[in-house]
Amino acid sequence: MTGPLLLGVRHHGPGSARAVRAALEAASPAAVLIEGPPEGDALLSLAADEQMRPPVALLAHATDDPGRAAFWPLAEFSPEWVAVRWALANGAAVRFIDLPAAHSLALTDEFRTEHEDSGEETPDVRIDPIAVLASTAGYDDPERWWEDVVELRGGRGSQGPRADEPAGPAGGEPAAPDGADPFAPFAALGEAMTALRETYGHGGHDRDLVREACMRLQIRAARKEFGDSAVAVVCGAWHVPALEARTTVTADRALLKGLPKVRTEMTWVPWTHRRLARRSGYGAGIDSPGWYGHLFAAPDRPVERWMTKVARLLRDEDRMVSSAHVIEAVRLAGTLAAVRGRPLAGLTETVDAVRAVMCDGSDVPLDLVRDRLVVGDVLGEVPDTAPAVPLQRDLTRQQRSLRLKPEALERELELDLRKDTDTAKSRLLHRLRLLAVGWGEPVTGRGSTGTFRETWRLRWEPELSVKVAEAGVWGTTVLAAATAKAETQAASATALSEVTALAEQCLLAELPEALPVVMKALADRAALDADVGHLAQALPALARSLRYGDVRGTDTAALGEVAAGLAERICVGLPPACTGLDADGAAEMRGHLDGVHTAVGLLPDADGTGERWRTVLHRLAARDTVPGVIRGRAARLLLDEGRLEEDEAARLMALALSPGTEPAEAAAWIEGFVGGASGGGLLLVHDERLLGLVDSWLTGVPAGAFTDVLPLLRRTFSAYEPGVRRTLGELVRRGPGAAAGPAVTDAGTPGFGPGLDAARADAVLPVLRLLLGIDDNDLAGVAR
Structure with missing residues (x-):
């Protein structure tokens, strides 16, 4: 080394991670500088803790606004993580040299606000150097190109070390193959990036210029402290040409002058492979972290070991996979690699082999392999000594x-x-x-x-x-924070339904100190709100809260008084509120009707609330000025509770479907009475009298009105189960009273025709002979 060693890498690349380890072993620098926020320097020593298990991430957030946050994720196969661990194990100084998080968080917020104010969308035009290099090499898939030129070349990565190679100090891998130049991959990649930077400049991301100026200043300081040849820099390969460029200290400091800044806090947090795989948000943008982790960790024969993992997973899911499947899948993956001109079998070949050999050509079990292994559900761990709120x-x-x-x-x-x-x-x-x-x-x-x-x-x-x-702004413990937030929300809530939902949450979460505040707000809002719809929305949550309070042994006396008062006001105000509604209003009120009915069933009936509610339902079912969907629903609720005789229900239906009723109103009554998933289909199956009334009305609807009521009827009957719809069709085809005819079975089972279809019965015989292994003579004389 005659100057700072610049190790340009691909973030989260196992090939880069192995190359970084080999280069550091060969160079033995006194200081390792890594692309990352300098605020994390104080936390780097925790990387050597036995409790620290990647994937993990550095989390920085604004002290006064924790929602403004950024992550720097690191996996076991990340070059930066390998560099940190090497430095800690070998006594070298290790530091982060990227733009401080205090600036990057402020710049991110400023950048977003600037574009929101101008009405522009945030641009995303940054050049992907890997994609450009892959395209230049004739590849349409950057991941496949990277595997071929980095992960699968030189007998590394997919093959692992040879039996005669010396073991390295970390994990059993050699520092570098015998005779190989550990710095050559970085020199080649640096040349490629230099050509790209000459063509694309900063690649569409202005902030890189600021970050690179900051990194150059940090490198100068380290060179002065440790000497030119004792410093190694691990950074994204895209930055290498900029870090090699000759600039002045004055020019770099000018780029950093006047940057916005916020006060920040930083810690380690657990990360997941799944989040590494996401291309947006805090994801690292790689497609297959589980596969990359396997390539990095496998000591030898990675394809064979991978196929064994796949087989184990599929066996756990009760699929028949044997060792022969594993052997054949390995052979097929190798053959595919040879046919496709690849140096070794990569992820594409292993996936194709698994699909063909272990999954019988199906993508259903293959999706499980992709989810559990190619991506993976690994969750990292951080030590207890890591800073935390x-x-x-x-x-x-x-x-x-x-x-x-x-x-x-x-x-x-x-x-x-x-x-x-x-x-x-x-x-x-x-x-x-x-x-x-x-x-x-x-x-x-x-x-x-x-x-x-x-x-x-x-x-x-x-x-x-x-x-x-x-x-954490609400309190230092979960109980204190939840209590403080509940009290604040109760004071600021404007809608009655918000307060009732909050009361339910307080009971479920057992917040005894917050409940009195919430109950006072609830009583105040309930007293002032005269809208029956709002009261009806609030009552179900209160009823559930009473029930949950019972099972948890919570004192809900005050809540019960408010709920009883709401129920009383609903019983008084609901009938007039249901008159003069349009179709949308009637549909909404029908939902309130269902909710209140369920809630009343949960409330204690010591004060006669249930009986008053049933009186309201009778009034709604009999009042002509109430929309049909509500009248029908009220009648159905009474019928289900046994408070309405079947003869009375049939009379109400006959009135609703009489010739003097508008077809649309009649269809709405049917929707309320037997619509949706309320079991109305079974009601019609078991009561052919009601089915006959619907059938007679429908056949008598004038042709001009039929097209108007058809959408509502389709919505009503399409919610039934397929078997229910089929049975109703059979009953309508047979006509009223046919179920008792002589051609029907003794059980009178609905859904079957009145007589025997001889042709269809004879069609079964060949299959029956095949299954039983008998000939025509054996079936002779057997009755159908």
């Missing part, structure tokens, strides 16, 4: 105490609220939801629907670390 520390403590470990793979969690531990888990998840930390999402469970059970879908995303930092 107090709220994050409290959350980590509770996660460990409850054995609720964050995982990158989505999973379902079933909770039984009769158990103390499960109740504590539920509390934590509900409090995090209130703080907008979406680690868990409630879902409908497959088992019991009792209120003592909860089902959650959990998945930890790296961005949740930012959400936790943002929520």
Whole structure:
């Protein structure tokens, strides 16, 4: 080395990572400078901690606005991570030299605001040097070109070390193949980037000029401290020509003068392979982090080891995959590589081989391989000594105490609220939801629907670390932060439904200090709001809160009084509110009707709320001025509860479908009575009297009006299950009373024709003979 060693790399490239390690072993620099935010220098020593497991990321956020954040992700196969680990293991100084995060966060915000004010879209015209080089070489896929020229060349990467190569100091790989020049790959890549920079300049990204000026200043300082030949620089290959350029200190400082700045905090956070694979947001933009990780970690025979991983995964999913499949898939991958002129089998060849040999040509199991292995669900870990906001520390403590470990793979969690531990888990998840930390999402469970059970879908995303930092402004513990936020939201809420939803959240999250504040706001809003629709929207959440409060043993007396008052006001105001509505208003009010009916069923009936509500339903079902969809729905709710006799239901239907009723209004009544997924189809199947009324009305609709009511009828009946629709069709085809005819089976099973179709029965016989292995003589005399 006669000057600073510039190691231009591809971020998150296993080939670059191996080459960096070989170059550092050969050069043994006293200082390693890495592209990254200098605020992270104080955290670099944690990379040697045994608890630190990549993928991880440096997280920087504005102290006063944690939502303004940036990540610098690092995987095990990232050249920067390899350089950090090498420096720490060999006693070399290691520093970050990129533009400080204090400036980059401020510049990002300023850049976004500038374009939003001008009405422009944020431009995305940056040159992809890898894509340009791949296109020049005749490749249409940059990833495939990179694999061929870097990952699969020289007996490295896909083949691993030869048996006679000496083992290296980290992970069993040799520092470099015998006789190979460890600096040659960087020289070649630097020449290519120099040609690109001469053609494209800064490649469409002005900020690179500022970043490169900052890096040059840091390199000068390190050269002065350690000497020219004792400094190695690991950076994106695109920056190498700019770092080699001869510039003055004055010129570089001029580029940095006057940059905006914000106060920042920085820490390590866990990252995932899935987030490395995303091309937008905080993703690193690589397509196959799981495959790259495998190439970097496999000591030898990576294709064979990869196929073994695939086979293990498919076996775990109950697919029949044997060792013979693995052997054949390896052979096919190698053959495909030879036919395609590739140095070794890459990801494309292994995927094609797995599809053909292990997946029987199907992409369904192959999608699982891509998701679990090619991308992967690896979640990194950071040591306890890493800096963190107090709220994050409290959350980590509770996660460990409850054995609720964050995982990158989505999973379902079933909770039984009769158990103390499960109740504590539920509390934590509900409090995090209130703080907008979406680690868990409630879902409908497959088992019991009792209120003592909860089902959650959990998945930890790296961005949740930012959400936790943002929520830290509310308090230092999860309980304190959720309480403070609930109280603030109660004071600022303007809609009654917002406060009722907040009351429900407070009960689920068990926030006893926030509940009185929320209840006062709820009582105030309920007293002032006279809109029946708003009251109807608010009541279901209150009813659910009462039920959840019961199972958790929470005192909900005050909540019960507010709910009873709302129910009383709804019973008084709903009938007049249902008159004079247009079609859209009637459809919305029908939804409120369903919600209130369900809520009343959950409320205690000591004060006669249920009986008053049923009186309201009777009034709605019989009032001509109420839209048909509401009258029909009211009648159906009464019928389902046994509060309306079948004869009375048939009378109401006959009135609604009488010749004097407008066809559109009659169709709306049918929609309310038997529409949607309310089981109306089965009601018509089992009560042919009601089906006959609908059939008679429909056949009598004038031709001019039929096209107007057809869309509503189609929507009504299309929601039925296919079997229900088929049965109704058979019943209508047979006509009223035919189900009791002599041609029907004893059970009178609907959905079948009245007689035997001899031709269709005879068509079954050849298949039956084949299955049973018998001839025509054996079937002779057997009755159909």
